[in-house]
Amino acid sequence: MKHKLLPGLLLALFAAAPVFAFEPFVVKDIRVEGIQRTEAGTVFNYLPVRVGETFTEAQAADAIRGLFATGFFRDVRIETEGDVLVVVVQERPAIAQIDFVGVKEFDQEALKKGLREVGLAESRIFDRALLERAEQELKRQYLSRGKYAAVIETTVTPLERNRVGINFKVDEGDVAKIRQINIIGNKTFKESELLDLFQLTTPGWLTWYTKNDQYSRQKLSADLENLRSFYLNRGYLDFNIDSTQVSITPDKKDIYISLSITEGERYTVSAVRFAGDLVLPEEEYRKLAAIKPGEIFSREKLTETTKAVSDRLGNEGYAFANVNAAPELDKEKREVAFTIFVDPGRRVYVRRINVGGNTKTRDEVIRREMRQMEGAWYDAEKINRSRTRVDRLGYFEDVAVETPAVPATTDQVDVNFNVKERPTGNLSIGAGFSSSENLVLSASIAQQNLFGSGNALTLALNTSESSRTYALSFTNPYYTPDGLSLGWDAYHRTYDPSESLSVAPYKTVSTGAGLRIGYPIGEEDSINFGLSADQTKITTFPESPQQYLDFCDPNKDDFDCDSVTSLVASAGWARDTRDSVIYPRKGNYQRVFGELSIPPGALRYGKLNYQYQHWFPIGRDFALMLNTDLGYAKGFGGKPVPFYKNFYAGGIGSVRGFDQSSIGPKDPITDDALGGNRRVIGNAEFFFPLPGTGMDRSFRMSAFFDAGTVWAEGDKAKLSDLRYSTGLSFAWGSPIGPLKFSLGFPIRKEEGDELQKFQFQLGSVF
Missing domain, CATH: 3.10.20.310 (membrane protein fhac)
Known part of the structure; x- marks a missing residue:
């Protein structure tokens, strides 16, 4: 029987009049032709007619639209064979595979995952529009990485069983670099000084990591705001960025940025007035004003003033206070007066x-x-x-x-x-080199937020040629609701410096445990108390110093060095006002800590430590740190301070450039370090950003000056005994964790001091 093609497709796509019409008829049967993967029931669901119902020309148009809207079909026709409705479809091909050739900048699995999220994936229906959007998005991603020369060629290959293979062939090209940044119109400040404000820069020795030599619209916007703030904070109220031009060379390898600016005139502040519903006495507002009459205008100080007023009102319950400054310019006198309007709003x-x-x-x-x-x-x-x-x-x-x-x-x-x-577990690995210890290794695993409870658990291991320590500690910072902390420590420590050239030979094996509590007495102040028990086995050697041999001589004391027990009580106070624990720039840290051996332990001694650290911010990027660390120990009850409780100096954390524990009194025969009962350490460290890193705080360098020494009991404390060193330190918050390097050079040293010029530490979070 002759098939009759209905004009529904033309109706759906062009809304044109039918080429010819057909009379409505009662459908006796429905047949679907051309389907391979699609279920026939899916087609039936989109038909507006069932067997036994009358089929019209309007229903034919609706059926065509509905089936096309599924996205499954490339072509849809509706035909009739007498009273039989025939739906003829041509399915869109399925995607058999997606391949990438030449892609190195991105992970291919990540790219496939991204395509899958937008509907372009293996086993799904192929849609040319989706493919074009995916190609444009991939091109955009390369542009965001600075690869403006990237060329993407997409190939669709027909396969058997109505499938296709998609191939993305990419020629990534080279990354376009910023070759030059020009500032036109600056008269007061040098171009080099202004470019130092920019995060974007020309290629340097660290830009491989920072990527700051690759153009970014967001980074440029931030740099322009930094430039604007620089001028406004120095009184240039009329400053303006006239134009910004970013151009790329024809080979798409070099980018040039040009800025045209107008500096304008410099203004001073003639008056600062407060108006509105002041609520508080006007004198109190004036005390909060950071900007003063007679000073050079600074937007930073003006913002600081309005913020201080808003915060002060916030302390009184006015959460939605509006504080706005209205300027009055006198261009002839180059003066500006400000009226600061205060609207406290309702108290909440x-x-x-x-x-x-x-x-x-x-x-x-x-x-x-x-x-x-x-x-x-x-x-x-x-x-x-x-x-x-x-x-x-x-x-x-x-x-x-x-x-x-x-x-x-x-x-x-x-x-x-x-x-x-953030990850609160910490796996730290440290290493150092010295002429005495060779390679020194240390490791610790800690969880500062155990199971989300705020409790801390730490397991530490330290090993070298002379020592090995295992320590386990636990702290509950809120054992009681009012902030009483409770913690305990357990350790097993072996120390044998017989292989070391710095410390006089002896060996101790100590096992102990302790309990400690802490209590906050202010927002920045806390006190702590502790009690620990320790059992130490002391071994001396024929070449040990005489004072070590005398200490363990059973004829001179009433305890056995094979099992020296001690019970030690401790107390301390700490105050911390630093603005940051990781990257401090201002504030101070103070700590006093003392320990005292008490009966029934065999030892009789006391130790006291004091540390004071102060940070001074210098400008926007620099900081100076001054640190003092003092220690004093004294025996009582006719007994000396145990020699293995002596203070030592030298090495990282005290006087860099010197080997660990090499500074101080020496054995007259072996020239080994003996330690002492008094120690003084001083450090001055100037921190500054690593050149070439701009505003990136993960890089930090410092120039340091260290001083310190140790005196034995009975020796006169003389400043001439101090050792001095200087050098450079470098810290990097790398992707694998914090890295710290130190290169120290002794300025003043004594014969017998062992040197340790290079040190580094590596840490990693998990």
Whole structure:
């Protein structure tokens, strides 16, 4: 029977009048032709007619549209054979495989995963539009990596059983580098000084890592804002960036950036006034003003002023205070006066404190750091302090605080703390080289947030030619709700410096355990107490110093060196106001720690340590650290300080450039270090960014000056005994963990001092 083609396809695609019409008829049967993978039931579901129903021309158009909309078919026709409706389809091919050739910049499996998310994957229906979008997105990704010369050629190969293979052939080309950045219009400041503000730069010796020699629109926008802030903070109120031009060479290998600027005139501040609903005495506002009449205008100081006023009102419960500065320019005198308008708004209180983002850390670990209470008046200072305390836990990469208003209220807010967790486990590996110890290895595994509880557990191993230590410690920082901490330590330590040329030979094997508690007495201050028991076996050798032999002579003392027991009580106080634990720039750290042996232990001695560290910020990128470390020990009850409890100096952490424990009193026969009962250490360290890294804080260098020595009991303390060293230190927060290198050069040393010029440490998080 002759087939009759219905004009539904033309109706669906062109909305044109039918070439010819057909009379509606009652469908006696429906047949589907051309399907290979698609189920016939899928086609039936999109037909607006069933067997026994009347089929019309409008229904034919609807059927065509519906079947095309599935995306399964390349062509759809509806025909009739008498009263039989025949649906003829041509399926789109399926994707058999997707291959990448020449792709090195990206992981191929990651690319396939990205294509799968947009619908382009093996075994799925091939869609040319999706393929074109994928090709454009891949091209965009190469552009974001600075590979402007990348060429992508896509090939679709027909395969058997109505399938296709897709091949992305990529010629990545070279990364386009920034060859030159020009600033036009600067008169007051040198171009080199302005370019130092930029993160983008021309190729340098570290740009292989920072990628700052590759153009980025986001980085350029940030650099332009830094440039604008630089001028505005120096009084140039009329400063303007007239144009920005980014050009690339025809071979797409070199990028040139040109900026045209107008510096304008420099303004001084003529007056600062406060107006509006002041709430507080005007004199208090004036004390908060960082910008003063007669000074060169600084946008930074103006922002600091408005923020200080807003924060001060926030401390009084005015969470939504508006503080705006209105300038009045006198271009002839080059002066500007500011009227700071204050609108405190309504006083509000906190309804709820919500915590989010903590998938591992328990809510209570975060909430116990809160200083702002629910139901109390809003206090910006307490909220900021709460955020600082949560941040200083060290469990989170970022801590963000939001204070949205409670809907349908005018005097309530919620405080939302959103955290982003970071790895809190730490696997540290350290190594150093010296003429005495050769290779020194150390390792520790620690979890500072055990099972999200806020508790800390540490297992440490230290091994070298002379020592081996195993230590396990646990700390619960909130054993009681008011912040009483409880911890314990257990250790087994073997020390045998007989192979070392620095310390007089002896051997100790110690096993001990201790309990400690701590209690905060302020926001930055805490006190701690401890009690530990120790059993040590002391072994001396014929070549040991006479004082070591005398200490273990059973005829001169009433205890056996094969089993020396001691019970030691300790107490300490610490104060920490540093702005950061990892990268501090300001603040100070103080610590006093003392220990005292008590009966029934066999030893009788006391030790006292004091450390003071102060950080001075210098400009935006530099900092100076001064550190003092003092130690004193004394025996009592007619007994000396145990020689293995002596202080030592030299090495990393004290006087760099000298071998560990090589500074101080020497044995007159063997010239080995004996240690002493008094120690003084001083360090001055100037920190600065690594040249070529711009604003990247993961790189940090320092120039240091160290001094220190140890005196034996009975020796007169003389400054002439101090050893001095200087050198450079480099720290890098690398992807595998923190790296630290130190190169020290002794300035003053004595005969017998062992040197250790190069040291490094490597750590990794998991």
